[in-house]
Structure formats: C-alpha cells, structure tokens
Amino acid sequence: MxxxxxxxxxxxxxxxxxxxxxxxxxxxxxxxxxxxxxxxxxxxxxxxxxxxxxxxxxxxxxxxxxVKSKPVPKEFMSGEKLPYLGRRYRLKVTTKDIQGVSLRLYQGKFQIEVSNKITKEDRRELIHQEVINWYKKHAATKLEERVNKYKKQVGKEPAKIKIKEQKKRWGSCSSLGNLNFNWKIIMAPMSVVDYIVVHELAHLKYPNHSKDFWDLVGTIIPNYKEKQEWLRINGKQLNI
Structure with a gap:
C-alpha cells in the first residue's frame, strides 16, 4: 500500500x-x-x-x-423483522403439526408456521426459501400492477414481465421488449418501486440513457434523482 x-x-x-x-x-x-x-x-x-x-x-x-451495508443474515425467529414495500414487519414463528412451511402477512406481522417434523438443522433454510417464494409471488403481482399503471403514460406495452434473481440490477429491458425485475425491489418503498418500473418502461421507447430518456422519466417521476439516491444508499439493505 x-x-x-x-x-x-x-x-x-x-x-x-x-x-x-x-x-x-x-x-x-x-x-x-x-x-x-x-x-x-x-x-x-x-x-x-x-x-x-x-x-x-x-x-x-x-x-x-x-452506503448502508448488507444486513446480517436472518435466523428467521420470532421478533426479527422483514421489509416489504418500505415497511418492516415483525416475524411470528410457530411450530405446528402441518406439512412443510407456510407464510402469510397478517395483522401487521409475517406469520410463519413450521412443521414440527422439520429438524432444527433444516428449519432456517426451509423458512428462508419460503420467504423468498413469498417475495417473488408478491413482486410479480405488484410489479404487473405498477406496469399497468404507468405504461399508458410512457406509451409502450411490454411483451412480458419477468421476476428474476439479479445480483447487480434492479431491472432491465430486453431487445424483445421484456421487462425484467429483481424480486428484491419489492422490499423498497412503493415510490422507489415506481421509479424502477418507469425507468424500465422508458427503455422500451429509448434503449439508452439519452436526454430524451431522462426527460420522459422526469415527466412521470419528477423527483427520480431522490429515488436513485435512496437506492444508492439503501440498496444493499434490500436483502434477507
């Protein structure tokens, strides 16, 4: 050095x-x-x-x-919190005579039920995967809803909407007109989700980051730079 x-x-x-x-x-x-x-x-x-x-x-x-660092990995125990659309919800984990793992967001808590037949060694990983599946499912529903809200303002219709595991991107637009979104964005506030959606929709019209592209984004999300800054500082926190 x-x-x-x-x-x-x-x-x-x-x-x-x-x-x-x-x-x-x-x-x-x-x-x-x-x-x-x-x-x-x-x-x-x-x-x-x-x-x-x-x-x-x-x-x-x-x-x-x-920039905030990546959070400590969850143990998925009662009392821990998980983010969803900008809010943090406490976990309530119970053991029952059921098959596998179930999860729902109910009465302001992530309520997780785990089979009493699952060993302690397998428990964390099975809950972790169920949480990811829940996020992906709700990301698919919510992102399609937001795309439908903004596509008329942009003036473009995507061919498909896909939810993906992306390490470095929050979203992308393919040459085929598909919009790809990182499922982790569903942890961010809705205003940030909307910015990502509009950003990728705008790429259907302008493939590059030209002045016309940013002018279009700015007409729909006037404070988009604030959303970029939020992602720069908090992006690593959108993890479990």
Missing part, C-alpha cells in the same frame, strides 16, 4: 501495473483505492497524479461511507 497526505486526510492506495496506456483511478467499496497504471510510470509520477486526483478520491470515499 502507498500513502499520500492531502490536507487533514490520508489516502491509502494500491498500484496495479499492466500494459495499459493510461492511468485509471478506482474507489472500490471492498478493495479501497486502486490505481491502474502503465508499467513505465514511476512511483513518484503515480504519487503526483494521485495528489492531483485526491479531491475526487475523497469525495468518492465520502459517498461510499453513506
């Missing part, structure tokens, strides 16, 4: 040299500050370039510090 001092701040960075022709700067949430450099640059030359870029690096680090 290399270090520079900039005002009252210290910047640690790692240099990765390769056959590239230009120097690149990256602020990574896991790996820190990475400097990708051509092989012919000396340590002194790189350090001078890092000093010139220090303000940008510190700004990026500050933004990353705002």
């Amino acid at each position: 290399e270090i520079i001092e900039f005002g009252n701040s210290t910047i640690e960075y790692e240099v990765i040299k390769s056959s590239r022709k230009t120097i690149g700067f990256e602020v990574n949430p896991e790996k820190g500050v990475l400097i990708r450099s051509p092989k012919n640059l000396s340590s002194h030359q790189i350090k001078e370039m890092v000093k010139k870029k220090a303000g940008w690096i510190l700004e990026k680090q500050e933004k990353l510090n705002e």
Whole structure:
C-alpha cells in the first residue's frame, strides 16, 4: 500500500501495473483505492497524479461511507423483522403439526408456521426459501400492477414481465421488449418501486440513457434523482 497526505486526510492506495496506456483511478467499496497504471510510470509520477486526483478520491470515499451495508443474515425467529414495500414487519414463528412451511402477512406481522417434523438443522433454510417464494409471488403481482399503471403514460406495452434473481440490477429491458425485475425491489418503498418500473418502461421507447430518456422519466417521476439516491444508499439493505 502507498500513502499520500492531502490536507487533514490520508489516502491509502494500491498500484496495479499492466500494459495499459493510461492511468485509471478506482474507489472500490471492498478493495479501497486502486490505481491502474502503465508499467513505465514511476512511483513518484503515480504519487503526483494521485495528489492531483485526491479531491475526487475523497469525495468518492465520502459517498461510499453513506452506503448502508448488507444486513446480517436472518435466523428467521420470532421478533426479527422483514421489509416489504418500505415497511418492516415483525416475524411470528410457530411450530405446528402441518406439512412443510407456510407464510402469510397478517395483522401487521409475517406469520410463519413450521412443521414440527422439520429438524432444527433444516428449519432456517426451509423458512428462508419460503420467504423468498413469498417475495417473488408478491413482486410479480405488484410489479404487473405498477406496469399497468404507468405504461399508458410512457406509451409502450411490454411483451412480458419477468421476476428474476439479479445480483447487480434492479431491472432491465430486453431487445424483445421484456421487462425484467429483481424480486428484491419489492422490499423498497412503493415510490422507489415506481421509479424502477418507469425507468424500465422508458427503455422500451429509448434503449439508452439519452436526454430524451431522462426527460420522459422526469415527466412521470419528477423527483427520480431522490429515488436513485435512496437506492444508492439503501440498496444493499434490500436483502434477507
């Protein structure tokens, strides 16, 4: 690790040299500050370039510090809470003489019933999968409802609506006109869900992120930048 001092701040960075022709700067949430450099640059030359870029690096680090980390995995026990459409509902888990696991959102709680024949070793994973299935089912219903609400304003009809497991995207629009949504978005507030829906519907009209695209999104969701910021800060929290 290399270090520079900039005002009252210290910047640690790692240099990765390769056959590239230009120097690149990256602020990574896991790996820190990475400097990708051509092989012919000396340590002194790189350090001078890092000093010139220090303000940008510190700004990026500050933004990353705002991002909330991924939550601790649930044990799926009574008293824990799960998010749904921006609210957090307490779990009530009971053991009964039934088959498998059942789940419903009732009277302000996620009520989970578990077979008394299921071992403690299998219990957590079976409940976890049932919770995911519940989210996916309700995401399919709710997202179709929101697409139907906004498609007339956008002026485009999707070919299909699909609910998927996507690691890095909240939604996508295929060349076939299909809209794909990450099921985890159903944990976010409805206003954020609506932004994702309008964003992907707008891609049916404008495949890129052009000015026309953002103008269309802005006419329907005027404060869409607030929703982007919410996702940037809270996105990792949409997990179980």
